[in-house]
């Protein structure tokens with residue numbers, strides 16, 4: 001929505017007055033005025049415009065700046081010149097126990113394959129950007145932030161976003177005791193005061209009308225918690241080394257739902273587009289992760305993944321398969337499942353989920369051209385089937401014979417017994 005020209009100075013001052021009454025102890029920020037303006041008048045105005053309007057009225061937000069005070073505004077040149085920290089901090093940080101548990105361990109990142117993208121993400125974070133990792137499903141958008149936290153040995157918090165999510169729900173809990181508010185800080189509020197990584201995953205799930213909180217968080221690097229300080233209201237400054245990142249699947253034929261974020265949000269971020277894994281990367285990951293998987297199987301599973309992806313795209317089937325499904329196939333297989341079942345349960349039967357059984361047969365045929373054991377398995381299966389048939393016909397012949405013999409005996413018994 002474009003900024004309204006109808007917002008008068010009086011309207012802005014009224015919003016400010018109301019906020020001052022509501023939060024008498026804190027400095028009122030542009031984003032709060034912005035929210036108030038939206039609430040009161042249904043008008044949307046950019047935060048920088050709000051700041052500018054108050055300055056032009058001679059009432060800058062945050063009080064009058066004395067002339068002698070140098071204005072410290074982090075210039076882009078300064079941040080570019082900042083050394084890029086790519087190694088874990090030398091001084092060990094003593095985190096409180098409740099945050100220590102959020103530091104990723106070796107087990108959390110087992111089998112992780114470092115790519116050039118990881119270096120780029122490190123650079124974005126080292127330069128205090130707010131990176132959005134974006135791209136197709138299962139390309140490592142989420143995992144890469146956790147790996148960064150692992151390398152830095154700092155806590156990692158993943159917040160999975162949803163449509164009507166509002167940030168303040170994560171601030172903490174308030175309870176009433178003898179008529180007074182007791183506020184307990186949530187993990188988000190605790191973590192943002194330490195070197196850490198806070199990842200808002202699937203950010204495009206959030207309704208755009210609910211994204212304003214995020215602008216404020218990125219713009220001002222602080223959280224205003226209304227119930228903080230036991231109801232008095234508190235502004236939490238975000239630690240300089242608290243990294244805030246995002247991940248999203250941009251909308252496409254395969255990813256329905258979700259919003260396209262407005263430029264007021266995107267303008268405060270940097271972007272890394274994750275491509276699909278290459279063949280070489282997939283086979284390296286399988287080898288790293290599944291040491292029990294023989295080399296020829298690594299090749300077959302890798303080939304199958306790429307042939308299957310090609311089959312789906314050539315037939316314009318709007319379903320994605322990712323490394324996740326491939327890993328499920330491998331894991332089922334290593335757990336002793338028949339190869340055919342492992343492939344079906346891990347990947348191929350996704351086509352039943354989207355009600356496309358014809359394509360499923362096609363995908364299985366693709367698998368048969370790649371896995372040599374699959375043909376042996378099915379030949380063995382055929383052998384077993386024909387054995388079963390032979391056995392069944394043998395059994396039915398024997399039963400008939402026995403029945404006929406029994407019938408003859410019964411008939412003769414009957415005959416003997418007849419008066």
Ligand SMILES: Nc1ncnc2c1ncn2[C@@H]1O[C@H](COP(=O)(O)OP(=O)(O)OP(=O)(O)O)[C@@H](O)[C@H]1O
Nearest residue numbers: 111112113136137138139140141142143249285323
């Ligand atoms: N660099 C990597 N090295 C090894 N395995 C990886 C790597 N990146 C991702 N994976 C594997 O791929 C899986 C999916 O990764 P991740 O959850 O990060 O994908 P995503 O892009 O966030 O997917 P989605 O769009 O569904 O959220 C991981 O669980 C892991 O098994």
Ligand SMILES: [Mg+2]
Nearest residue numbers: 141142201247
């Ligand atoms: Mg993800």
